[in-house]
Amino acid sequence: MKLTKQTLTERTEHIYDVIVVGGGAGGLSAGIYLQRYLLSSLIIDKGKARSFWMQELHNYLGLPPDTPGRSLLRQGKEHFLSLGGDLLDGYVEEILDEGETFAVRVKVGRHDSSYHPFRTKYLIAASGIIDYLPNLDHMRNVYDYAGYNLHVCLICDGYEMVDKKVGVFVNSLSSAEVVFSLGWFTPHITLFTQGLFEVTDELRQKLQEHGYELVETPIKQFLGEDHQMSGVELENGQVIQLEAGLISMGSKYHDDYLEKFNLEKQGENLVTDRMARTSHPRIFAIGDLKVGLNQVVIAAADGALAATQIWRDLRRTIGAKHQAKTLQPTSTT
Amino acid sequence: MKLTKQTLTERTEHIYDVIVVGGGAGGLSAGIYLQRYLLSSLIIDKGKARSFWMQELHNYLGLPPDTPGRSLLRQGKEHFLSLGGDLLDGYVEEILDEGETFAVRVKVGRHDSSYHPFRTKYLIAASGIIDYLPNLDHMRNVYDYAGYNLHVCLICDGYEMVDKKVGVFVNSLSSAEVVFSLGWFTPHITLFTQGLFEVTDELRQKLQEHGYELVETPIKQFLGEDHQMSGVELENGQVIQLEAGLISMGSKYHDDYLEKFNLEKQGENLVTDRMARTSHPRIFAIGDLKVGLNQVVIAAADGALAATQIWRDLRRTIGAKHQAKTLQPTSTT
Numbered sequence: 001m002k003l004t005k006q007t008l009t010e011r012t013e014h015i016y017d018v019i020v021v022g023g024g025a026g027g028l029s030a031g032i033y034l035q036r037y038l039l040s041s042l043i044i045d046k047g048k049a050r051s052f053w054m055q056e057l058h059n060y061l062g063l064p065p066d067t068p069g070r071s072l073l074r075q076g077k078e079h080f081l082s083l084g085g086d087l088l089d090g091y092v093e094e095i096l097d098e099g100e101t102f103a104v105r106v107k108v109g110r111h112d113s114s115y116h117p118f119r120t121k122y123l124i125a126a127s128g129i130i131d132y133l134p135n136l137d138h139m140r141n142v143y144d145y146a147g148y149n150l151h152v153c154l155i156c157d158g159y160e161m162v163d164k165k166v167g168v169f170v171n172s173l174s175s176a177e178v179v180f181s182l183g184w185f186t187p188h189i190t191l192f193t194q195g196l197f198e199v200t201d202e203l204r205q206k207l208q209e210h211g212y213e214l215v216e217t218p219i220k221q222f223l224g225e226d227h228q229m230s231g232v233e234l235e236n237g238q239v240i241q242l243e244a245g246l247i248s249m250g251s252k253y254h255d256d257y258l259e260k261f262n263l264e265k266q267g268e269n270l271v272t273d274r275m276a277r278t279s280h281p282r283i284f285a286i287g288d289l290k291v292g293l294n295q296v297v298i299a300a301a302d303g304a305l306a307a308t309q310i311w312r313d314l315r316r317t318i319g320a321k322h323q324a325k326t327l328q329p330t331s332t333t
Numbered sequence: 334m335k336l337t338k339q340t341l342t343e344r345t346e347h348i349y350d351v352i353v354v355g356g357g358a359g360g361l362s363a364g365i366y367l368q369r370y371l372l373s374s375l376i377i378d379k380g381k382a383r384s385f386w387m388q389e390l391h392n393y394l395g396l397p398p399d400t401p402g403r404s405l406l407r408q409g410k411e412h413f414l415s416l417g418g419d420l421l422d423g424y425v426e427e428i429l430d431e432g433e434t435f436a437v438r439v440k441v442g443r444h445d446s447s448y449h450p451f452r453t454k455y456l457i458a459a460s461g462i463i464d465y466l467p468n469l470d471h472m473r474n475v476y477d478y479a480g481y482n483l484h485v486c487l488i489c490d491g492y493e494m495v496d497k498k499v500g501v502f503v504n505s506l507s508s509a510e511v512v513f514s515l516g517w518f519t520p521h522i523t524l525f526t527q528g529l530f531e532v533t534d535e536l537r538q539k540l541q542e543h544g545y546e547l548v549e550t551p552i553k554q555f556l557g558e559d560h561q562m563s564g565v566e567l568e569n570g571q572v573i574q575l576e577a578g579l580i581s582m583g584s585k586y587h588d589d590y591l592e593k594f595n596l597e598k599q600g601e602n603l604v605t606d607r608m609a610r611t612s613h614p615r616i617f618a619i620g621d622l623k624v625g626l627n628q629v630v631i632a633a634a635d636g637a638l639a640a641t642q643i644w645r646d647l648r649r650t651i652g653a654k655h656q657a658k659t660l661q662p663t664s665t666t
Contacts, residue, residue, distance in 0.1 A: 025394060032392050036392055037492070038491075061365065063396070064412070075394075155641060159370070184371065184644075274625070295637050297362065298638070308626060
């Protein structure tokens, strides 16, 4: 059930089989599988998964290509709750490993926050990432277009930019490399660095060879209407017309609560085995936090893998004989 | 477009970037990604993927849990065709490796069959498996219930059998082990061997310890109505009431066309790397053919992985600069 400040104290004595941190595509898929394995699970969601911002999921099998990300999330939450899963709006502050269980400290409420402990045998880290966006004086102006024709994912939305005049917004030399992959989809590319880093002669020459424009002046604002970005106005007043945009400025990883576990990483991403287990035997990581493609369908599949492996683990520990009766009360309340 | 006997000859001169063998969840997801990467792809489907038989997909994120498998497949086909992909009803008979390309020989039409060659740079094997069913005199009687409350997948449908009286239909000592996993969901289990193999004393004793019944007499027919199986009638006339069934008799792997490639396998399943590539650098395998869980969401994710890796391969070979214009004609015809 959806836990509230009033009802959540009923659960602070309960030991969950699994607490899932994050209610995006990965977390919800994991929750659905966990509940169907008759495991008791709690999804802690701080709201607004990365896919929440996607106006159209163009490549998720089974859904029409104009389905908003938030529709998938809403359906997933309903599905999870219908299976008796617990869902809590909250923010995971800290996790203590108690040996057989974890103690998870959750902040609930933005104002008048209260702090609650929950306990679980297993943990699934599904809290994802969020893209850094160009830092303008009026961020509202960025939000107006991000997720519409101002994209953050080349794999997802390269197709939406075919043969269009595209502005690419980057903040480092390495992030600028994305223009050459975008070149697969369109030759009309302008790279905006906003003067945030020094452009090397090598990059300058490569851009020229490909016929791409380079703009180093900071941006004042995006132009457009009805969520359709039509260009940018620079700090110097110059206006550049565009038909689409791609932001490539890195991502914030929502995994502070895992820091003390020193889990194995590759760059900023958690390393997992084929069943999504991290280097800690009772911590799984799914979706954008782990090494791999950042795609909704892959996060959903990760959720199935992690849930299934945890079920196998628990089946081995608890023994297989007739768990249904003992577990049913939890999953139907 | 949907190729017909009349139109397919237009394509026999074309070199596809990718031919996908199999139009189930994996193949369609791969096709959607491939077309969005502006690659030209042909899905060859012999019809009736394993998920086609599933009356309800209970655990696919984003779809209501009563969505039939065939709805997902229909949506996927529409989506793929809307992106300019080619789809052909046919059966892949043979594949020749020509070095840079494969020649794929396809049988079209069940009656008055004709044989057509197609060429492709990459191959995705997505032709899956199909479950062996109990072999009765009247197979119609099995089909009446299979996919309804006569299940073939414990991971998918264990939850549907909670605390029910379940018959488990097996054909070997190893396949009989599934009863002990089913024991997680229900204690009311009857194992039906139909006398197809010798039950060891060890298994007999273990069944007894768990309180499971054993029936070795062959089955005459399933009983029930409106696709709801309510029990079985044995050859000796005895009737046993049941509330659900689980078939565990192994699967036929649809991969004859790959035999000569001697791809690395683990048991009957193809071994792939993290991007779904087999031991042959231009052959990928996704879904139930490969090692891993046989789940719709996992097949769909595999499709995304294979398509993305092939795109990366081709980008490296062809070079990134402005493929859109040259590829557009193919993908919009």
